[in-house]
Amino acid sequence: MDEPDLFPEGPALSVPDRLAAEALIVDVNGFEGPLDLLLTLSRSQKVDLRRISVLQLAEQYLGFVTQARALRIELAADYLVMAAWLAYLKSRLLLPPDPTEEGPSAEDLAAHLAWQLERLQAMREAAATLMARDRLGRDFFARGAPEGVANLRTVRHTATLLDLMQAYARIRTRDEFRPYAFDRKNVFTMEQALDRLRGMLGYAGDWMALMAFLPDDWKGDPQRRRSATAAHFAAALELAKQGSVQLSQSDTFAPLRLRVKPA
């Protein structure tokens, strides 16, 4: 999507609207996402959320984003995604419907957005009602001194679900730091290759192809050959790093050769 097209000159806002929008921008960190921002903007329409003008709301939101950019305020990606979507919705709402276009109508999309806002608003109100209820330990109370007569004392062990999940997380996290144990067959390790090369290099005279060091029974099966080759290559690099061998290769993909570093 081409961003400059999405953010045309802001719609003409009245002074109070502009002030309100600026107040919002100052506050941008206080918003919990684009829906929250839309809900706040929708209050300026002072109508039932069911009769809200989504077109007007889209313009307000886009105006907000434009101003935020003018003030060089970094907006999080989800705000910009919503802006792009609203710009699209706005153009769909303004243009006459294209009979060839498939998919939902602009009105359906607008109605869905209005419904999402209404739902969020409803949950906010439900949350407020819930928190304002009479609450245990604040407005009504349980027995302050539950009776535990002391003669018969049995120990009951208990644990919470959180304990259980944390225990499992602890074990699995520990696992992440344990070296992964290969129990697969047909894997030749670098340690094996190092041992093998160290043992054989003493007998090797001048330059010798790396592949010649592979054990015979690791040369046939492709999977085994690959593993042994990789291990020997890594081992050769390791030995070169330690300064005990020299490596040479005449050309790209030419056979790699090595010899004991002359003293």
Place this chain on the structure above:
Amino acid sequence: MTDQNAPSLFAAPPMAEQERMVEAILFAAFEPVTVADLSRRLPVGCDAAEALAHLRRRYEGRGVHVVKVGDAWAFRTAPDLGHLMRNEQVEVRKLSRAAIETLAIIAYHQPVTRAEIEEIRGVAVSRGTIDQLLELEWVRLGRRRMSPGRPVTFVVTEQFLDHFGLESARDLPGLRELRAAGLLDSRAMPGAPAGPDDDEPTVTPQSDLFQD
């Protein structure tokens, strides 16, 4: 009254006595006690439910009430007397706005997945928000959703009901109205492709609550 000196093996105590017993058990406990639990603790042949009904009537209008919490029962002080109990008030940890909204969404939409909570709030559920609700034991894990990825769901607990003085999740304030207004439905964005977000249940979640 049965003859105390020669009680028959299975004669249940008279109802007044059963009521006393239930009264004592509920008084002694802090946590709500289920009828099943009461039955286990009362002598053989007792009718815990009936004794409870008598007890409930006896305490109507008193300073303490018998309240229902999910499937369980407890004595709780009358809410209008809360002002006398300043000494006993416990500081409830202040919940963030995100946590409060998440709690309400779980209560009203349960069982609900994290993705659904995020869709309703229009923002990611930050780390620790659900953790905090789990720790308060107001929220627990429900059944996994039978949809791709089989996401875990969250539901509210009996402690939640107890804390907010609700008999059951059906008694959440305004639940019926919200349901009638379609605000508890799960509606996908029109024309939304059947993408990874398409793990909506075929029935609306909250309707599960009303099936029994």
Place this chain on the structure above:
Amino acid sequence: MTDQNAPSLFAAPPMAEQERMVEAILFAAFEPVTVADLSRRLPVGCDAAEALAHLRRRYEGRGVHVVKVGDAWAFRTAPDLGHLMRNEQVEVRKLSRAAIETLAIIAYHQPVTRAEIEEIRGVAVSRGTIDQLLELEWVRLGRRRMSPGRPVTFVVTEQFLDHFGLESARDLPGLRELRAAGLLDSRAMPGAPAGPDDDEPTVTPQSDLFQD
């Protein structure tokens, strides 16, 4: 009785109301309450001693009594019902770390053998640990494994699900979900690399659980 319609600023509530108040205070108090304390907590003009006397009479012969403890007052279960309170006298102790880890492994990987538990935990599992879980009835023996030595396996029980508020062991969150809930990060070792999020136990026996 004062005139309800024109209460003076300091009119005490009616005695029945004072009695309710004392009832609620005694119920919610952490410790026995003295008459002086009651007077301080009741509205001005109340007669705590008289309200208390009314309350005592009301509870005569009931399942709980108002009793004097030192020079203070408290509700106590009627002595003849003490036998019903046995369940209240349990000392609750947290499960040991070894036991909770073993339990977690059984829950996530069931059916699982002792050798497999030891492999996952990386340490030997003492006999007492599994015995304790068996005794708690959170774990039971499953089918023997069809492998050399036919080792016994362990699975979690219905009681386990009950205790942890789970509908089934399948509802336990996976590693990815634990991480999303912040449970993994909080335990991460210093310098922990941000590992791939796909380390679900795909080849472990637990995968059997997800196939139905």
